[in-house]
Amino acid sequence: MTEQRKAVALISGGLDSLLAAKVIQEQGIHVEGINFYTGFCVEGHTHAIRKKDQKKSKRNNALWVAEQLGIKLHIVDIVEEYKDIVFNPKHGYGANLNPCLDCKIFMVSKALDWIRKKGFDFIITGEVIGQRPMSQRKETMPVVSGESGAEDLLLRPLCAKNLPQTLPEREGWVARGGLYDFSGRSRKPQMALAAKFGFEDYAQPAGGCCFLTDAQYSVKLADLWRARGSKQYEMDDIMLLKVGRHLRPAPHYKVIIAREEGEGNFLQGYRKQFVSIKTISHAGPLALIDGEPGAADIELAARLVARYSQGRDADLVELEVMDREGTSRTLKVEPIKPHEIPQEWHI
Amino acid sequence: MSRVTLDARRLLCPMPVIRVQDKIATLAPGTVLEAICTDPGVMSDIPAWCRINGHKVIETRSDRAEYIVVIEVGEGE
Numbered sequence: 001m002t003e004q005r006k007a008v009a010l011i012s013g014g015l016d017s018l019l020a021a022k023v024i025q026e027q028g029i030h031v032e033g034i035n036f037y038t039g040f041c042v043e044g045h046t047h048a049i050r051k052k053d054q055k056k057s058k059r060n061n062a063l064w065v066a067e068q069l070g071i072k073l074h075i076v077d078i079v080e081e082y083k084d085i086v087f088n089p090k091h092g093y094g095a096n097l098n099p100c101l102d103c104k105i106f107m108v109s110k111a112l113d114w115i116r117k118k119g120f121d122f123i124i125t126g127e128v129i130g131q132r133p134m135s136q137r138k139e140t141m142p143v144v145s146g147e148s149g150a151e152d153l154l155l156r157p158l159c160a161k162n163l164p165q166t167l168p169e170r171e172g173w174v175a176r177g178g179l180y181d182f183s184g185r186s187r188k189p190q191m192a193l194a195a196k197f198g199f200e201d202y203a204q205p206a207g208g209c210c211f212l213t214d215a216q217y218s219v220k221l222a223d224l225w226r227a228r229g230s231k232q233y234e235m236d237d238i239m240l241l242k243v244g245r246h247l248r249p250a251p252h253y254k255v256i257i258a259r260e261e262g263e264g265n266f267l268q269g270y271r272k273q274f275v276s277i278k279t280i281s282h283a284g285p286l287a288l289i290d291g292e293p294g295a296a297d298i299e300l301a302a303r304l305v306a307r308y309s310q311g312r313d314a315d316l317v318e319l320e321v322m323d324r325e326g327t328s329r330t331l332k333v334e335p336i337k338p339h340e341i342p343q344e345w346h347i
Numbered sequence: 348m349s350r351v352t353l354d355a356r357r358l359l360c361p362m363p364v365i366r367v368q369d370k371i372a373t374l375a376p377g378t379v380l381e382a383i384c385t386d387p388g389v390m391s392d393i394p395a396w397c398r399i400n401g402h403k404v405i406e407t408r409s410d411r412a413e414y415i416v417v418i419e420v421g422e423g424e
């Protein structure tokens with residue numbers, strides 16, 4: 001009996017990784033999925049946080065993909081190790097703070113460690129030549145396989161026919177004839193293949209797999225680094241960048257104001273770590289102050305919060321300011337006028 | 348039957364799923380794991396993870412702002 005060969009598929013939750021894994025499964029290979037959690041993944045979070053999204057299904061697309069394929073999914077927390085990739089990407093950033101090429105190399109190298117430990121034979125990804133301007137080009141394909149150390153153990157079923165043969169093909173574990181030659185930005189070949197396999201309702205992420213491809217998010221992250229004087233972040237920082245309106249009236253502090261109830265509930269959990277402000281006299285949002293605000297800064301922050309409350313047109317709004325120790329006091333302030341908020345305060 | 352509790356409060360998905368996964372890796376089949384979470388997303392994500400990885404969700408319930416998923420560890424690998 002021939003040996004059952006095993007492959008691990010990098011599952012992002014998007015269509016390409018779903019198809020790549022399916023193509024290899026169809027060839028009789030045992031496939032399991034691996035999904036890396038960097039902290040910036042679009043999955044779940046914002047859906048959980050923002051109330052208006054709560055009616056939408058909160059499914060995790062990577063889990064959904066694994067279920068469609070009937071494969072196991074191993075989710076790996078790489079939050080700490082990933083920081084180095086975000087801080088110092090050897091191959092630089094994409095259009096925003098997305099270090100896609102370094103990220104791919106890193107993930108494939110982690111998958112390589114994994115297959116070695118688990119006794120799997122090769123790695124598959126849903127990469128397609130020319131699909132993404134930075135990380136998925138003809139020239140970057142060998143960079144990913146080479147620098148990750150995976151070399152010819154890395155098979156990209158969707159564009160394999162445009163690339164040199166890999167070990168699984170040479171060994172006859174996988175028939176090259178059953179692989180594809182997709183290239184370019186068009187999504188049509190993937191959609192046709194999805195239809196052939198009967199996949200519907202798959203995720204179609206517009207940008208990439210994570211918040212780092214989001215321009216707005218990257219601006220907030222860059223602002224955080226500037227304000228701190230160095231590139232650093234903790235998990236809480238990157239979560240908070242996804243939530244609320246961020247205004248920075250001065251380099252040493254910024255105000256994070258919830259935009260709706262779900263965000264308010266989320267920020268509530270941070271009241272022991274930040275000075276927080278809540279309206280009392282009117283319905284209004286909860287806000288946190290990130291940084292080291294002085295008394296005048298807190299007053300200005302309170303005026304901003306009042307501006308985003310139901311009392312925006314009132315003469316005075318009463319608010320509660322709570323410090324990190326839980327001691328609170330009240331403040332009465334005049335809501336700031338829109339023209340008093342310089343555009344550059346909005347991050 | 349042994350019963351283990353996992354505190355995954357304040358974590359956002361997929362972190363609670365990862366915690367459950369890593370905990371289960373250390374538990375014997377048949378053990379009951381109760382995961383206490385605050386992200387409502389766990390109500391779909393943990394059962395989905397259990398279905399594909401061969402574990403059984405015995406109960407899901409929500410108690411004020413907490414979401415509790417009770418799992419019976421399956422045979423695994």
Ligand code: SF4
Nearest residue numbers: 099100103208209210
């Ligand atoms: S979009 Fe994000 S997760 Fe995807 S390759 Fe780029 S940096 Fe990595």
